[in-house]
Amino acid sequence: MAVVLVGGGAAAAAEIANWNAPWAGQPDGSLSFQLPSGGTCEQRLGDLHIKNDEAEESIRSWLAGQPVAEVLDVDAAIARSRAEGPSTHVVGDQEFTVGYGTENYDADYEYVQAVWRAEMDAITAKLRQEGFGNLDYSWAAELHCDGSNPQPQVPEVVK
Numbered sequence: 001m002a003v004v005l006v007g008g009g010a011a012a013a014a015e016i017a018n019w020n021a022p023w024a025g026q027p028d029g030s031l032s033f034q035l036p037s038g039g040t041c042e043q044r045l046g047d048l049h050i051k052n053d054e055a056e057e058s059i060r061s062w063l064a065g066q067p068v069a070e071v072l073d074v075d076a077a078i079a080r081s082r083a084e085g086p087s088t089h090v091v092g093d094q095e096f097t098v099g100y101g102t103e104n105y106d107a108d109y110e111y112v113q114a115v116w117r118a119e120m121d122a123i124t125a126k127l128r129q130e131g132f133g134n135l136d137y138s139w140a141a142e143l144h145c146d147g148s149n150p151q152p153q154v155p156e157v158v159k
Contacts, residue, residue, distance in 0.1 A: 021142045023047045028139070029063035033074075033115060036107035039147020043115070047140035055132040062126055072122050077114035091158045098155045108152035116141065 019025060023046035031043040045063065050056035086099030098104045119141075127135055143153055151159065 019044060019142055019144075021046065021140060023140070024142050028060050031072075031115065031119070033111075035145065035147065035149060035152055036111055037147060037149050037152075039108070039145050039149055039152070041112070041143055041145035041152065043141050043143045045119070045139055045141050048137070049139070050127075050135055050137040052132060052135055055127055055130070055135055056137075058130050058132070059123060059126060059137075072115075072118045074111070074114045074118045077117040077121065078110060081110065081114060081117065089155060089158055096155065096157050098157060104155060104157040106152075106156045108149045109155045112143070112152045 021044070024044045027044035027046040028048050029045040031045065033041055033043075035041060048056060048060060048063075050059065082100045086097045086102050089096045089098055096104055098106060098109065100110060123137065123139075124134075127133070127137070144150075145152055149156075
């Protein structure tokens with residue numbers, strides 16, 4: 001499956017929906033991908049916070065100008081998640097086990113989680129490559145998808 005990170009607030013493919021986050025109109029980056037079920041998603045990244053101002057500017061510039069498709073390894077993130085085993089989701093007083101090999105396996109959910117993990121891995125690797133070491137950072141993401149599963153970030157079993 002193709003994953004492309006497009007920089008600097010440019011919309012990846014066509015805009016799927018109106019964006020809610022105040023920063024989403026001018027995101028630091030935009031990621032477009034196709035779900036295993038066939039739907040198309042756009043995820044906008046923004047509200048980046050790194051305690052080191054130079055590191056923050058470096059990552060913002062990188063997201064704005066450097067295509068990172070080569071370093072965004074979703075397949076490796078899926079492999080690591082599968083190796084770690086299923087996870088548990090609690091909704092109200094019910095507990096659900098989800099993940100590869102469970103009766104509640106949801107390929108779209110697995111893929112979206114892997115995209116987020118691959119983004120974190122890519123940012124961390126870029127910070128290290130730039131000599132900033134292990135810095136705490138945070139960012140926000142807003143995801144909009146079309147197709148049969150417009151909310152793939154929620155496991156099907158808890159919808």
